[in-house]
Amino acid sequence: MNRENHFALSEDDLDVLKTLSLKVRVLTAAQLQRTWPGTTGCRARRLEAAGLLQSTKLLVHPELPLDRPVVRWWPGQAYPDFGACSHRLRSRWSKAGVSTTCFIASKRSARMCGGHGGRFPRESEETHDVHLAAVYLRYRAEAPELAARWIHEEEFKERRRNRSGKVPDAVLGMDGKIVEFGGAYKKKKLQGFHEYCQALGREYEVW
Numbered sequence: 001m002n003r004e005n006h007f008a009l010s011e012d013d014l015d016v017l018k019t020l021s022l023k024v025r026v027l028t029a030a031q032l033q034r035t036w037p038g039t040t041g042c043r044a045r046r047l048e049a050a051g052l053l054q055s056t057k058l059l060v061h062p063e064l065p066l067d068r069p070v071v072r073w074w075p076g077q078a079y080p081d082f083g084a085c086s087h088r089l090r091s092r093w094s095k096a097g098v099s100t101t102c103f104i105a106s107k108r109s110a111r112m113c114g115g116h117g118g119r120f121p122r123e124s125e126e127t128h129d130v131h132l133a134a135v136y137l138r139y140r141a142e143a144p145e146l147a148a149r150w151i152h153e154e155e156f157k158e159r160r161r162n163r164s165g166k167v168p169d170a171v172l173g174m175d176g177k178i179v180e181f182g183g184a185y186k187k188k189k190l191q192g193f194h195e196y197c198q199a200l201g202r203e204y205e206v207w
Contacts, residue, residue, distance in 0.1 A: 016047070016053075021109050021116060022152065026120070028103075029102070031133060074203035082194070085190055089183065090185075104117060136170070150170055168204075180193060
């Protein structure tokens with residue numbers, strides 16, 4: 001008998017596994033707790049013991065309050081003030097990183113859900129991926145119909161016809177809005193991202 005069959009998976013368990021396999025790369029223990037209150041503590045550990053989740057401690061900046069995008073643009077709108085937007089992005093990182101329990105989907109979960117898994121974020125990705133997950137969870141809470149269309153960069157790479165070039169953090173449908181977590185983007189990087197989206201004729205958000 002496979003280890004995952006030692007206990008029945010609840011709807012929340014399956015939702016967590018699908019989220020980590022198809023929507024985001026990582027979730028913190030706090031994000032799990034506030035989104036799936038029943039999948040915390042011993043429950044998450046049982047999923048880990050069953051080979052469906054993996055956990056580790058990552059050094060990440062405390063989660064920012066992401067109330068709205070820093071930049072929102074669509075074709076036909078005036079250009080954003082890239083300098084001011086870059087300043088807002090770069091000035092919000094005011095705290096030291098904190099050791100944070102994080103979970104990813106295992107390769108077994110990836111196979112089961114048809115997504116990605118088995119790789120923790122690289123050091124340069126840790127804070128970014130935690131905050132991108134926070135953006136997805138906000139969509140999930142406030143606009144579930146859009147969250148259902150969320151395609152993570154890993155799936156986007158597999159599905160797009162042209163395998164070269166930039167890969168956005170997420171898209172809302174293969175031809176829909178582009179969603180990016182801006183980290184500490186400098187003005188030049190914001191301009192480059194804008195030009196990429198403009199060339200595609202696509203609406204975008206930078207959080």
